[in-house]
Amino acid sequence: MKKYPWLKFYTSDWLADPGLRMCSSAARGLWIDMVCIMxxxxxxxxxxxxxxxxxxxxxxSIVGIPVEELQSLLSELEKSKVFSKKRSSVIYSRKLVRMQEKVVKARKNGIKGGNPKLEKDIEIEEKKDSRLTREVNLGVKPQNPEPRIQKQSEADASAGNASRHSKSVLFDTGVTYLVSKGIDEQRARSFIGKLRKTHSDLEVLASIEACKDKGAVDPIPYIEAILNEKRPEIVKPEIWDRLQHGGSIQ
Structure with missing residues (x-):
């Protein structure tokens, strides 16, 4: 599926979602972070x-709240049926999954002789399911006419704000950890900057967490190995056993 660097956010849908409205403001804040990750x-x-x-x-670690609070907020969201789970316990957004299915179908129709522009024209103003991710819309077609330049500027601004936030979190935690391992701060910043060119901020942060948990003597090659070789231990539950009991990047 083609990736978009931004999400359209309908404030009226967000405020009208009854399941989400039953949740606390903290739970709703966690949910929008989860939507961005998904x-x-x-x-x-x-x-x-x-x-x-x-x-x-x-x-x-990613959203910046204690584990105990996170678990409580996730339980709150689940009780209100804000998200769904697969048998493998993977949390997913019903709205985002439906959107993907529409895009894939539109692309196939284009290949078979249909109109490939359908992918760009997909609207997700669905009324059947008022829960969870009404606020998200990947369609390029706007609800109301607006100048192309204005539309692009708003999208760029939204994407830029999210990018600056994730970058700040990554550099704050990553540089601190690398410096604690005896690496010069300038070199640490340069190293993280290089990784960001080929990997997402979340992937880089996760690799640093795994490196910290493993107690790698030389963290730079270990982090590179995790990212470049897609080493599976980065996400195995046992990697995070210590972190679940209060551990974090020092």
Whole structure:
């Protein structure tokens, strides 16, 4: 599925979703962070990092709240049926998954002689399911006419804000950890900057967490190995056992 660097957010849908309205403001804040992660995930719409299920400790590190609070908020969202789970316990957004199915179908229709522009014209103003991710729309076609330049500027601004936030979290935690291992700060920043050119901020942060947990003597080659060789231990539950009991990047 083609990746979009932004999400359309309908405030009226967000405010009208009864399931979400029953949740606390803290739970709603966690949910929008989860939506952003699922938008960047593969398969699309699933709560996955580096294509694997994050543990509570890993998700806690990413969103910046204690594990105990995260677990309570996730329970709150689940009771209100804000998200669904597969048998494998993978959390997913019903709305995002439906959107992906529409895009795939539109693309196939284009290949078979249909109109390939259908992919860009898909609207997700669905009324059958008022729960969870009404606020998200990947369609390029706007609800109301607006200048092309204005539309692009708004999208760029939204994507830029999200990018700056994830970059700040990554550099704050990553540089601190690498410096604690005896690596010069300038070299640490340069190393993280290089990784960001080929990997998402979430993947880089997850690799640093795994490196910290393994106690690697030389973290730079270990982190590179995790990312370049897609080493599976980055997301195995046991990697995060210590983190679930209060551990974090020092």
């Amino acid at each position: 938008h960047d995930a593969k398969p699309y719409g699933h709560l996955l990092i580096a294509e694997s299920v994050p543990t509570d400790a890993q998700l806690s």
